[in-house]
Amino acid sequence: MAAFFSRIEMLHMLIVFSVFLSGSGFLRGIESFGINYGQVGNNLQPPEKVLDLLQSLKVSKARIYDTNPQILTAFANSSIQLIVTVENGMLGVLMDPQAALQWVSTRIRPYFPATRITGIAVGNEVFTGDDTTLMTYLVPAMVSIHGALVQVGLDQHIQVSTPNSLAVLSESYPPSAGSFRSELAGIMPQFLQFLSSTKAPFWINAYPYFAYKDDPTRISLDYVLFNPNSGMIDPYTKLHYDNMLYAQVDAVIFAVARMGFGGLEVRVSETGWPSKGDPDEVGATLENAAIYNRNLLRRQLGNQGTPLRPNMRLEVYLFALFNEDLKPGPTSERNYGLYQPDGTMAYNVGLSALSSTSSTSSTSVSLTSSATQVAKMGYQNLVYWMFVYLLAVQTLMGRPF
Incomplete structure (x- = not known):
């Protein structure tokens, strides 16, 4: 008994x-929510002020596009988990294991663990660029950097991956038809095998705004803004989608699975909506930007997953913290930020209210x-x-x- x-x-x-x-x-x-902290501006706040801003918003994750020592130093002993970036131009050098070890020993090791570096983004949208030689550098550079992390004992703390444009897909609609472009057939399995063996995520830069801008007469604005709408049903899986971002993510999951790596986690390294654009940039308005980001934040607060993986919360990094006034390209490129470079608010999405909401609050x-x-x-x-x-x-x- x-x-x-x-x-x-x-x-x-x-x-x-x-x-x-x-x-x-x-x-x-909202641990599944992070924000991209770009620095292509001439009037940016110092990193110490940016840290104060992130903490006031109760944001615990951020990504920067380099290994700026001022930021790494300023963010020490804070609650912010940080993803740093290897610039595209460094990939050829860092294929060499000794160069990668030197890079990790000088750019990462001195700051860890005081600065909570959790990821290294090796390059950005390399697979969809015009430099085919750079593509061949990517996986060897990732292997070398991961090997360097192993040597200094940080491989269990820092993941190595790379953000990809949605243009890596040849098909994305319906989501179950998701597949990679044929010209990536040689290199993509090597990349996915690396992610699988190191348990790193597949990062995707997903912008429903671009799809709407290119075809506003056929794509529902409510569907891309997370507003209430009838949505769409995938004819093969019968899954219902009420927003385009989740459909895009699931298309990537299907594409990855088609290559034999169905267990990989897919995360969103960038998504956002511009608050201003050129005359031909349909939908780039302050109102739409506020609606998209506010609705996205609400989904993140609920730790939602996509229809294909409803029980796995989707990790999303919003683009961006600041409007970056020195970025080239169309007007929209300089107007994705929640804040102006000097720290004044571009528009209010209620981030601090969302992160501290109580059962009795209006939020x-x-x-x-x-x-x-x-x-x-x-x-x-x-x-x-x-x-x-x-x-x-x-x-x-x-x-x-």
């Missing part, structure tokens, strides 16, 4: 722990659908584990001891 109760107690502890894990999403807040009322979904999942998990518990008890009581 003592052995029986010992087993019951152990089973009880296991079930309670499982229920706790299944409900832990309530405590995560929480607007989050009802997301919160209800999370609560429903938690309740279903609880019922499931109670059923398993009772079934196990019944089985144990029927067995001799």
Whole structure:
């Protein structure tokens, strides 16, 4: 009998722990949300002020586009998890393992762990650039950098990957048709194999804005802005999509799976909406930017997953923290920021309110659908584990001891 109760107690502890894990999403807040901190501006705040801004917004993740020592120093002993970047021009040099070790030893090791560097983005949108030689540098450079992290004992703390443009796909609609461009057939398996062996994510820069700008008569603005809409149903999977971002992410997941790497996590390294554009940049308005980013933040607060992976929260990095007034290209390129370079607000998406919402706040009322979904999942998990518990008890009581 003592052995029986010992087993019951152990089973009880296991079930309670499982229920706790299944409900832990309530405590995560917006840990699945980060922001891109670009520096192509002539009036930017010093890194110490930027850190204060991020902390006031309760943002815990950021990505920079270099290894700026001023930022790495300023962010030391803070709560910010930081992804740093190897510039495209460095890839050819860092293919050499000794050069990669030197780079890691001077650009990463001196700042870690005081500065919480969690990822290294090796290049940016290399697979969709015009430099085919640069493409051949990418995977060897990633292998060398990861090898250097192993040598200095940081490989378990820092992931190595690269952000990709959505243009790596030849097909993205419907999501289940997602597939990579044929010209990447040789290099993509090498890249995916590296991610799989190092347990790193596939990063994608996904901008529904571009799809809407290119075809505003056929693409619903509400669909791309996360507003209420009828959405679309994938004819093959029968999954329902009420926004384009999730459809784009699932298209990438299908493309990765077609290459034999269905277990890889896909994360969004960039997404956003410009608040201003040229006359031919349809939809680039302050109102649309505020709506897109506000609705996205609400989804992140609810720790939502995509229809294909509803129980895996989607990690998203918003582009961008600042308008960068020195960026080349169309007007939209300089107007993705939540803030002006001097730190004044470009428009208010209510980020600090969203991250500190309480059950009695007005913000929480607007989050009802997301919160209800999370609560429903938690309740279903609880019922499931109670059923398993009772079934196990019944089985144990029927067995001799």
